[in-house]
Every structure is written in C-alpha cells, then in structure tokens.
Amino acid sequence: MKANYEVKAKFIRGFSDKTRLQILECIKNKEKTVSQIVDELNGNQSNISQHLACLKGCGIIVSRQEGKYIFYSLRNAEIVQLMNIMEAVFVQVEGEVAACDKNDERDCCSKP
Amino acid sequence: MKANYEVKAKFIRGFSDKTRLQILECIKNKEKTVSQIVDELNGNQSNISQHLACLKGCGIIVSRQEGKYIFYSLRNAEIVQLMNIMEAVFVQVEGEVAACDKNDERDCCSKP
DNA sequence: GAATTATATTAGCATTCGCTAATATGTGTG
DNA sequence: CACACATATTAGCGAATGCTAATATAATTC
Numbered sequence: 001m002k003a004n005y006e007v008k009a010k011f012i013r014g015f016s017d018k019t020r021l022q023i024l025e026c027i028k029n030k031e032k033t034v035s036q037i038v039d040e041l042n043g044n045q046s047n048i049s050q051h052l053a054c055l056k057g058c059g060i061i062v063s064r065q066e067g068k069y070i071f072y073s074l075r076n077a078e079i080v081q082l083m084n085i086m087e088a089v090f091v092q093v094e095g096e097v098a099a100c101d102k103n104d105e106r107d108c109c110s111k112p
Numbered sequence: 113m114k115a116n117y118e119v120k121a122k123f124i125r126g127f128s129d130k131t132r133l134q135i136l137e138c139i140k141n142k143e144k145t146v147s148q149i150v151d152e153l154n155g156n157q158s159n160i161s162q163h164l165a166c167l168k169g170c171g172i173i174v175s176r177q178e179g180k181y182i183f184y185s186l187r188n189a190e191i192v193q194l195m196n197i198m199e200a201v202f203v204q205v206e207g208e209v210a211a212c213d214k215n216d217e218r219d220c221c222s223k224p
Numbered sequence: 225g226a227a228t229t230a231t232a233t234t235a236g237c238a239t240t241c242g243c244t245a246a247t248a249t250g251t252g253t254g
Numbered sequence: 255c256a257c258a259c260a261t262a263t264t265a266g267c268g269a270a271t272g273c274t275a276a277t278a279t280a281a282t283t284c
Contacts, residue, residue, distance in 0.1 A: 005130035007210045011202050013128035017242075018117035021124075034261055047243060049262055059205030068251040068260055078201045085197050089190045090123050093171030098119045129272080146231055159273060161232055180230050180281040 014058030015086065019043065020051050024074065024083060027061065031073035126170030127198065131155070132163050136186065136195060139173065143185035 014020060022041050026032060032040075038048050052072055055061045060079055063072050074080055126132060134153050138144060144152070150160050164184055167173045172191055175184050186192055 004206070004210070005133045007206060008199075008202050009128050009130045009133055011205060011209050012124065012133075012198060013241095016121050016125035016128045018121045019242080021117045021121055035259090044244065045261075046245080046263085050242080053262080057209070059208045065251095070261065075205070078204065082197050082201045085194050086120075086124060089194045090120050092190065093123060093187070094116070094119060096171045097123050097169070098116070125271095131272080147229090156274065157231075158233085158275080162272080165232080177281095182231065 011058050011060075014055055014060045015083075017051070019047065020055055023048065023051055023055065023072075024060070027073055028080065028083065031064075031071040033069045033071055035069075037072070123170050123172075126167050126172045127195075129163070131159065132167055135160065135163055135167065135184075136172070139185055140192065140195065143176075143183040145181045145183055147181075149184070 015024070019041070023037055026037055026040050034045070034049060034052065037043070037052075038045050041048065052061065052063075056063060056072075060075055061072050062075050063070050065071075074083075127136070131153070135149055138149055138152050146157070146161060146164065149155070149164075150157050153160065164173065164175075168175060168184075172187055173184050174187050175182050177183075186195075
C-alpha cells in the first residue's frame with residue numbers, strides 16, 4: 001500500500017476553499033455554465049474561472065463545451081458521495097472548529 | 113440548508129497536507145504519542161506538534177494525557193470512514209491529478 | 225530540587241494561495 | 255469582417271501556510 005501523500009493532499013485541497021465548496025454545491029445537481037455559476041454565487045468571473053480550473057485539475061469536476069458555453073459538472077457519483085460524507089462528518093464537529101477560529105489572529109492550524 | 117463554507121473549508125483543510133495525511137494514517141488504527149509519531153514519520157518534533165494542533169483544532173483528532181505522554185487518535189469512526197472514502201475516490205483520479213502537477217511551475221490550482 | 229524527557233509555543237522566513245484588474249482567446253452573430 | 259459575449263490567462267499583491275531553529279512548559283526521575 002504505497003501512498004503518494006503529496007498528490008493526495010493536492011486532491012483534497014481542491015475541496016478546502018470556501019469558494020470552491022460553493023461552486024461544487026452549485027453544480028452538484030446540475031451542470032452549469034461559467035456565467036451561471038458566476039451569477040448564482042455573485043462572484044468574479046476571473047476568480048470563478050480559476051477555481052474551476054483548480055477543481056478540474058484536481059479531478060473533481062469535468063467540463064464539456066456546447067457552442068460558446070462551457071458546462072461544468074461533478075466528475076462522477078463518487079464525488080457526490082464524498083461531498084455528502086464530508087458534510088455529514090463536518091456537522092458533527094462544526095461547533096468545535098468554528099470556536100477554534102475565534103480567539104486567534106494567526107490561523108487555527110499554525111497559530112500558537 | 114444554511115452553510116458556513118468558511119468553517120467547512122477549514123475543516124477539510126485539515127486533511128489537505130501531506131504531513132497531516134501521514135499523521136492520520138499513522139494513528140488510524142491505534143492511538144500514538146507525539147514522539148511515536150515523530151519517530152515513525154521521521155519528522156521534526158515541532159513540526160509534528162503544530163500539525164497535531166491543527167488537526168485537533170479542525171476536530172479531526174483528539175488527545176488524552178497519560179503521565180508525561182499525550183496520546184493522539186482519530187476523533188471517531190466517522191473520520192475513519194471519511195478517510196476511507198477519500199482514499200477510494202482519490203485512487204480513481206490519482207493519475208490525472210498527478211499529471212496536472214507535472215507541467216507547471218505555479219500550483220495546479222492558481223497556475224495559468 | 226536538579227536534570228531529563230515529552231510536548232508545546234514562538235519567531236522568522238520562503239512559499240503558496242486567493243483575490244482583483246487587465247488582457248487575451250475563442251465562438252457566435254449582425 | 256466587426257462586434258458582442260463567454261471564458262481563460264496573466265500579473266501583481268497581501269494574506270495564509272509549512273518549515274526550521276530556538277525556547278518555554280510540564281511531568282518524571284534520580
């Protein structure tokens with residue numbers, strides 16, 4: 001059981017950003033074009049585009065072109081399942097994690 | 113269905129680092145002390161300690177003290193399940209994600 | 225209680241990351 | 255072909271992150 005932790009970390013990092021989580025939620029049930037996503041999230045086109053590239057590079061989403069539109073969707077059902085389990089586990093610890101945030105200037109992770 | 117994406121992202125970020133993934137794997141089946149982990153991973157004590165604090169702050173692991181030792185273990189069975197699913201989904205996309213790494217200097221996510 | 229061992233914290237640095245603004249590419253339309 | 259619209263890319267900045275080395279705290283042992 002070898003393990004490439006670097007690459008695995010990169011994969012998971014795809015999920016570890018608030019904007020990317022919103023994008024994933026946004027396209028979870030239905031493929032959407034970039035501009036639809038930008039609209040729904042009320043986001044910046046460049047920013048969303050970059051996050052989409054990230055998610056694609058991480059193997060989390062796929063795209064298909066239709067005329068001048070590009071539709072993005074989750075890669076497959078396993079990704080959906082993973083998102084659901086993440087959510088389920090997250091709600092268990094949410095309070096604790098949020099609390100950890102409160103009392104420090106440097107991030108919870110590296111912070112003293 | 114409200115959603116605090118900031119906090120959720122922070123939770124997931126706990127899993128998105130190669131050292132933390134190694135730590136989690138290391139204590140997956142059995143609680144371990146800091147020095148055991150440091151030894152097994154051949155790591156830096158300060159570094160490991162900081163990552164443990166991060167994982168704890170993210171609600172992923174818990175600790176208990178026994179004399180001068182502090183034992184760390186995964187928070188609960190759901191975390192194990194999440195790790196397993198992450199692994200299962202990861203192996204599907206591993207090749208692709210690794211490839212994405214190759215050809216760029218800036219990170220896969222933000223990189224041109 | 226001095227020395228030892230185990231762990232945590234701090235500080236500082238180099239790198240990565242996420243964002244915005246500007247520009248480029250590509251595709252359809254008059 | 256000129257123009258509009260959809261998306262991608264680039265550059266640059268400030269903030270977050272991960273690392274190491276040094277120091278602090280806490281519990282243990284002699």
